[in-house]
Amino acid sequence: MLRLPEAHRDLFKKPFGTLYRDIRELLPQLEGRAVYTVGDVVTHNLLDAGIVPDIAIIDGYTMRLPCTHSPLLQERRVTAKNAPGTITDELVDAIDEMVRDPPGVIFVDGEEDLAVIPLVLAAPYGAAILYGQPGEGAVLRLVDASAKREAASMLRVFVRE
Template identity: 85%
Template sequence: MLRLPEAHRDLFKKPFGTLYGNIDELLPRLEGRAVYAVGDVVTHNLLAAGVVPDIAIIDGYTMRMPCTRSPLLRARRLTVKNPPGTITGELEDAIGEIVRNPPGVIFVDGEEDLAVIPLVLAAPTGAAVLYGQPGEGVVLRLVDAPAKQEATSMLNVFVRE
């Protein structure tokens, strides 16, 4: 398991991609791409906009409060444990499995906030990864070599336990 030390938490407050005020602003950028969503609200908003993500990673919460808008997708569902502030091997394995064989939903018992990092690493070039930036909007990261390099750099501040 990888744990994000408290001292490095602020590094993850800035968007890991382009920040948009809402889903509608970025919809044109999704055309023709695999779409991967991290978070209950982002997934719900995509569905409301008529976009069914190929992969959704959700935990039933938003900003640590129960999310009553958890999406119900008709896709294979994997459930994994992932405590707050961590990236477990179980989460990484589930992401790899779903990326190889989409569509699917990964339901996280714990917290899915950091799943965007292994998701970008596992995703094929050209995929669109979206996640919520609390109080600001939605972040879109198109997967390319620089995205994978940045994700790898982010993982380097984690401590293996």
């Protein structure tokens, strides 16, 4: 398991991609791409816009409060444990499995906030990853070599336990 030290938490507050206030603004960039979401609200909003993500990573909460509109996708569902402030091997394995054989939902028992990092590393080039930026909107990160380098760099501040 990897744990994010308290001293480095601020590094993960700025968007890891382009922030959009309204999810409808980013929809044209999703055409022809594999689409992955991290978070209940962004997944719900994408479904409301008529797009079903290939992979959704959700935990049933938003901003640590129960999410009353968690998406109920009809795809294969895998559960992974992941405590707040960590990236567990179980979560990484679930992401790797789902990326190899989409579509599906990864339901996180714990917190999914940091799942975007291993998801970028596992996702194919050209995929679109969306996650929520609390109180601000949705972040879109297109997977390319730069995204993979940045995600790998982010992992280096974690401590293996």
